[in-house]
Amino acid sequence: MEIKKGIAVSPGIAIAKPMLIDSKDYRIPRRSILPSNRAREIQRLRKAFATAISELEEIGSSQDIQRNNIQDIFAVHMRFLRDRSFRKRITDFISKELVTAEYAVSAILREIASHFAGIDDPYISERAADIYDIEKRLLVFLLGKRQEEVDHLREEVVILAGDLTPTQTAGFNKSFVKGFATEKGGRTSHTAIVARSLGIPAVVALGDMSSEVPPECVVIVDGYRGVVVIDPDEDTLSQYDQYSRQMTQFTSKLNELREFPADTRDGFHIQLMGNIEFPDEAQMVVEKGGEGIGLYRTEFLYLYGGQEPTEEDHYEAYAEAIRAVQGKPVVIRTMDLGADKLPHAGWHTNESNPVLGLRSIRYCLQSLPLFKTQLRAILRASVLGDVRVMFPLITNLQELRQARMILRDVMEDLDEYAVPYNSELPVGIMIETPSSALTAGLLANESAFFSIGTNDLIQYTLAVDRANEHVSTLFSGAEPAVLRLLRSVIQDAHKAGIGLSVCGEMASDPEFIMLLLGMGVRVLSLAPPLIPEVKKIIRSVTVEECNQLSRKVATMDSHRQIKNYLRDATTRILPETL
Amino acid sequence: MSKSTHEIEVEICNPEGLHMRPAMQFVDLANSFHSDISVSHQDIRADAKSIMQMTMLAATCGTRLKITAVGPDAGQAIQALRGLVENKFIDDSETAVGEKEGSV
Numbered sequence: 246m247e248i249k250k251g252i253a254v255s256p257g258i259a260i261a262k263p264m265l266i267d268s269k270d271y272r273i274p275r276r277s278i279l280p281s282n283r284a285r286e287i288q289r290l291r292k293a294f295a296t297a298i299s300e301l302e303e304i305g306s307s308q309d310i311q312r313n314n315i316q317d318i319f320a321v322h323m324r325f326l327r328d329r330s331f332r333k334r335i336t337d338f339i340s341k342e343l344v345t346a347e348y349a350v351s352a353i354l355r356e357i358a359s360h361f362a363g364i365d366d367p368y369i370s371e372r373a374a375d376i377y378d379i380e381k382r383l384l385v386f387l388l389g390k391r392q393e394e395v396d397h398l399r400e401e402v403v404i405l406a407g408d409l410t411p412t413q414t415a416g417f418n419k420s421f422v423k424g425f426a427t428e429k430g431g432r433t434s435h436t437a438i439v440a441r442s443l444g445i446p447a448v449v450a451l452g453d454m455s456s457e458v459p460p461e462c463v464v465i466v467d468g469y470r471g472v473v474v475i476d477p478d479e480d481t482l483s484q485y486d487q488y489s490r491q492m493t494q495f496t497s498k499l500n501e502l503r504e505f506p507a508d509t510r511d512g513f514h515i516q517l518m519g520n521i522e523f524p525d526e527a528q529m530v531v532e533k534g535g536e537g538i539g540l541y542r543t544e545f546l547y548l549y550g551g552q553e554p555t556e557e558d559h560y561e562a563y564a565e566a567i568r569a570v571q572g573k574p575v576v577i578r579t580m581d582l583g584a585d586k587l588p589h590a591g592w593h594t595n596e597s598n599p600v601l602g603l604r605s606i607r608y609c610l611q612s613l614p615l616f617k618t619q620l621r622a623i624l625r626a627s628v629l630g631d632v633r634v635m636f637p638l639i640t641n642l643q644e645l646r647q648a649r650m651i652l653r654d655v656m657e658d659l660d661e662y663a664v665p666y667n668s669e670l671p672v673g674i675m676i677e678t679p680s681s682a683l684t685a686g687l688l689a690n691e692s693a694f695f696s697i698g699t700n701d702l703i704q705y706t707l708a709v710d711r712a713n714e715h716v717s718t719l720f721s722g723a724e725p726a727v728l729r730l731l732r733s734v735i736q737d738a739h740k741a742g743i744g745l746s747v748c749g750e751m752a753s754d755p756e757f758i759m760l761l762l763g764m765g766v767r768v769l770s771l772a773p774p775l776i777p778e779v780k781k782i783i784r785s786v787t788v789e790e791c792n793q794l795s796r797k798v799a800t801m802d803s804h805r806q807i808k809n810y811l812r813d814a815t816t817r818i819l820p821e822t823l
Numbered sequence: 824m825s826k827s828t829h830e831i832e833v834e835i836c837n838p839e840g841l842h843m844r845p846a847m848q849f850v851d852l853a854n855s856f857h858s859d860i861s862v863s864h865q866d867i868r869a870d871a872k873s874i875m876q877m878t879m880l881a882a883t884c885g886t887r888l889k890i891t892a893v894g895p896d897a898g899q900a901i902q903a904l905r906g907l908v909e910n911k912f913i914d915d916s917e918t919a920v921g922e923k924e925g926s927v
Contacts, residue, residue, distance in 0.1 A: 317843060317844050318843070320847060321843045321846075324847055324851075324874040325874055325875060328873050328874050329873070330870055330873040331874070357875065357879065360879055361878070361879075361881075364881045364883075366840060366881065366883045368839045368840055368842045368883070369840065369842070369878075369881050369883065372842075372843065372878060
C-alpha cells in the first residue's frame with residue numbers, strides 16, 4: 246500500500262483499477278507487468294519495430310529524401326531497428342525486469358544515448374540525438390496503442406498519468422473513467438477542469454508516482470482530501486467504501502435543492518449557469534438545476550478527430566447543447582487554443598512563451614477560414630434557442646472591432662444564401678487580461694456582456710503559471726491586485742448596463758461566493774456538479790451580509806488575511822463544504 | 824567448407840571515426856559474410872554485424888581495433904573490412920573498388 250498526497254481538484258471518491266497513461270514528452274515511468282504478460286509486451290515491442298521500419302521505408306523512398314543527406318540518417322535508424330542484438334537487449338530487459346514495452350524502450354535507448362553523449366568526441370556524442378529519435382519513433386506507436394485502449398475502455402478505471410493533455414482526455418470513454426490522478430498540474434489545469442465538468446474525482450500534483458504501481462491492483466482517488474492510495478489494504482479499502490457512501494448521501498441531499506431557486510435569504514436571485522466542454526454535459530447542467538450554459542468551451546472540437554472540424558461538426562455540437570437546455574441561454578465561446586495546441590494547424594514554430602503568443606482570438610483573427618467556419622455554425626445555431634457568442638482573450642477595443650467585423654462579414658454571406666440566423670445575436674467578451682479589465686469601460690460600449698475568466702485574469706495579473714508546481718502557491722484569487730481589477734470591471738459593467746458574469750474557477754469556490762455577491766455579481770457560471778453546493782451557500786446568506794464582507798475585505802492588504810477571513814465566513818454558513 | 828579463424832589489427836584513420844555512415848558501411852559489409860565477426864577495442868568486444876554494438880565502441884580517429892572472423896569466409900571478410908578501413912570508408916563505390924583492388 247502506498248499513500249500519495251496531492252491537490253484535490255474535483256470532489257468525490259473513486260475506487261477502481263488503474264489505467265496508466267504516459268506521454269512521449271515526459272520520462273516514461275517504470276511500470277511493472279505480471280510474468281504472464283511477458284509475451285504480450287514482447288509482441289507489442291515487435292509490432293512497434295515493424296511499424297517503425299515500414300514508416301522509415303516509406304519516408305526513405307520519397308523523392309526529396311533520396312537526394313538529401315537525411316537519407317543517411319534514416320538509413321542508420323533503419324539499421325538500428327533491424328539490429329537483432331539491439332532488439333534482444335530490449336526484450337531481455339522486459340523479460341528480466343518485468344516492465345512494459347514502453348518503459349523498456351525508454352530505459353534502454355536512454356542508456357545507449359547517455360553512453361554516446363558521454364564520449365568526448367563531437368561526431369560520436371552527437372549520435373545521442375539519433376537514439377532519441379529512434380526512441381520517439383517506437384514510443385509514438387506504443388503509447389498510441391495505449392491511448393486506443395483508453396478510448397475503448399470496457400471496464401471502470403481511474404486514470405494515472407504524468408499530466409493529461411486536452412487531446413488525451415478528448416478521446417476518453419467517459420462512462421468508464423471514474424477518476425484522475427496526475428503527477429503534475431494544479432487547481433486550474435486541464436485535468437482539473439475536465440474532471441470537475443464530468444463530476445468525477447481528481448487529484449493532481451502528486452509528484453513522482455512512477456515507483457511501482459503493481460499490476461492488477463486497485464487505486465483509491467480521494468478528491469475531497471487530495472489523497473491517492475495505491476494498492477490499499479483491506480482496512481483502508483473498507484474505510485473508504487464507508488466514507489464514499491456518506492459523501493454520496495451528502496451529495497444527494499444537496500441535489501434535493503434542485504427544485505429550489507438560487508435566492509438569497511433577503512430575496513435576491515442569483516443566476517447559476519453551467520460551464521461545459523462537451524455537448525453531452527448540457528444535460529447535466531439541467532439535471533443540477535443550472536439556468537443555462539454560461540460558458541461553452543469549444544476547444545474539444547479542434548482537439549478530437551484528427552482534422553479541422555467542419556461547419557457541420559460545429560453546428561451539430563452546438564445544436565445538441567442548445568436543445569438540451571430548452572430555451573435557456575447558451576454562451577458559446579469561440580476557439581480559445583494556442584496555435585501550438587492545434588494538431589492540424591501545421592504550426593511548427595516553437596514559441597518561447599506561448600501563453601503570451603499566437604493564441605485564442607489572436608489566432609482566429611489571423612486564420613479567417615477557421616474562424617469564419619465556427620462563426621457560421623454559431624450563427625446558424627442561433628435560431629435554435631437563446632444563443633450568445635463570446636470572444637476570448639480580448640486585450641483591446643481594436644481586436645473586438647475586428648472580431649465583430651468578421652462576424653458581420655459572415656452574416657452577409659449567410660444573407661446571400663438566405664440562411665436564417667439571429668441578426669441580434671448578443672456579442673460579449675471574456676475579461677481575462679489586465680488590459681481588458683483596466684479598459685472595461687471602453688469595451689463595455691461595444692459589448693453586450695462581460696464574462697470574467699478568473700483563471701487567466703489571475704495568471705496574467707500575478708504573472709504566475711498556475712500549472713507550475715514551483716510557483717502555484719502564488720496563484721491566488723484573493724490577491725488584492727486581482728480583487729481590485731474584479732471590482733472595477735463589475736462597476737464598469739453596471740455603469741454601462743451590460744450583462745456580467747463570472748465563469749472562472751472562483752465562481753465555484755465556496756469561499757469566494759459571498760465576496761462575489763458582495764462585489765455585485767449576480768450571475769455565476771461553474772462546473773455543473775458544483776451548482777448544488779454553491780446554491781446552498783447562496784440560499785444561506787443575505788446580500789446585506791455579503792456587502793459587509795466585501796467592504797471589510799477591501800480594507801485588507803494580503804491574500805492570506807483575505808483568504809482566512811473568507812474561509813471563516815464560509816465555514817460559519819456551511820461547515821460541511823470545507 | 825572448413826572453418827577458419829582470421830584476425831587483424833587496423834587503425835581508424837578517417838577524421839570522423841566510426842561515425843554514422845562509416846559504421847553503417849562497416850556493418851553492412853560484415854553482414855555480407857557468413858562468418859562470425861567481432862571487433863574489439865581494449866577490453867570491449869562488439870559484434871561487427873550489430874550497428875548498436877559497433878557504434879557503442881566509440882571508435883574515434885586513431886583508435887586501433889582488432890577484427891576477428893571465424894567461419895568459412897573468414898579470410899575474405901577480414902580482407903574486405905581491412906580494405907574499407909584503410910581506404911577511409913570512401914563511399915563512392917567505383918573509386919572504392921578500384922583502390923581496394925590496388926591494395927589487395
